[in-house]
Amino acid sequence: MAMGSALVAILASVAALGQAAVVGRQYAVAVDKIGTQEDIFRFLGGAGPYFSFPFDNGIPEQTPDCCKLMQVQLFARHGERFPTKKKGNKILETYYKLANYTGTFNESLSFLNDDYEFFVRDPEYYEEETTLKNSLNPLNPYTGERDAQRHSQNFLALYKNLLNETSSFAVFTSNSKRCHDTAQFFIDGLGNDYNVSLQVIDEAPSSGANSLTPRYGCANFSESENDGYVRTYSREYLSNLAKRLNIENKGLNLTNSDAENLFFWCAYELNVRGYSDICSIFTEEELIHFSYQDDLESYYENGNGNSLGAVAGSILFNASVELLKQSDDLEQKAWLSFTHDSDLINYIAAVGLFDNGVKLNTSYVPFRDHVYRKSWIAPQGARIYTQKFSCYNQSYVRYVVNDAVIPIESCSSGPGFSCPLEQFYDYAESRLSDINFSDKCGKIIATNATSLTFYWDYKTRNYNASLVKK
Secondary structure, eight states, X not given: OHHHHHHHHXXXXXXXXXXXXXXXXXXXXXXXXXXXXXXXGGGSTTOSOOOOOSOOTTOOSSOOTTEEEEEEEEEEEOOSBOOOHHHHHHHHHHHHHHHTXXXXXXXXXXXXXXXXXXXXXXXXXXXXXXXXXXXXXXXXXXXXXXXXXXXXXXXXHHHHHHHTTOSEEEEEEESBHHHHHHHHHHHHHTOSSXXXXXXXXXXXXXXBTSSSOGGGGOTTOOTTTTHHHHTTSOOHHHHHHHHHHHHHXXXXXXXXXXXXHHHHHHHHHHHHHSOOGGGGGXXXXXXXXXXXXXXXXXXXXXXXXXXXXXXXXXXXXXHHHHHHHTTTTOSOOEEEEEEOHHHHHHHHHHHTTTOOSOOOOSSSOOSTTOOOOHHHHSOTTOEEEXXXXXXXXXXEEEEEETTEEEOBTTBOOSGGGOEEHHHHHHHHHHXXXXXXXXXXXXXXXXXXXXXXXXXXXHXXXXXXXXXXXX
């Protein structure tokens, strides 16, 4: 009996060693691949992992010499995530088509001949942040969890002095679970020196303007108002991709929809696994076309191409300006908020940082005058900072988008290409003067708030909306 038990134990140990060897080989392969695909991030339409804005103008992000930081504000997107349920099911349809292919894969799809594991193990992961726990690879550096913690460390390196003035402060998040999780991971990354209250703001339309997602409280807002025009952009690149893969793999019969799904498969697999062999199948031209198609969709759904894009964003912009005006009187000097990419794009539309007055067209890719690039502005984990600093008794404001200073074109005469404070207020007034959220948004629920108040009343209201997976 004892000998039998010992033999079972020995066999189990041998099996475990063999399995460990296989796992070890898999991780060795993963190590070779991780970090080799980051050049593709800027073409993934904001679905892939975080990366710094590719063009920083050579301006240091740090506060200019001889200047003192007075206030910082952050509007951030949630970190890297799994696809939404809708997008995930579309990708799964293409995966099933490949999984049921009876031939041997050739050329760029030949990696599927190995024991490929689909990157979503459990459909319950749809909509969720990627973490060390649900990632397919413990070496994956691109999880939303790790991204948020790295972000908080970078925040401390630049702005810790503002936190030293008060050990207790509030952080704000929408009640989307992934936004909440990102905020919590960020807070965890700050360490144990601070007493942080996490204020959870309801995304429901009934929140009206008192929300980090004011587009939901705007009854007239429609992301689809320009869908007809956006669809006029040529999808020939998708048909060419599908045709190329079908020629390489006779009988595969991929469609244009499958070809488009492959781009999102690539992006989300990077978030989950840390690398994606799917990403290697695209040509440079295909990536450029996909990226610009996503620029068009984002610009006309939530940006300046939408008639109410800036209107929705005006709520956050107006609140930001008020915080700047009251900075001397407010004990809290760092205002940190977490929401979705669509809301960041609304906000950017109101501020006007990437608006040269020329609307994106669907007839060609505008390489020379292309200032609006969705994936550069709002990748997973995107972060938009507003800095207010004082130099020689004068105050200035400037923006930092994904680690790069982005000057206001018409107002950048201050240190570090910042905008002198009073000129900034004039600039903000010119952007906001013709916008009335209530009038533009039409009839709304009677309980809707018409302005954002949670930055000022959170101590008495204690926002704690229930989390939702959306």
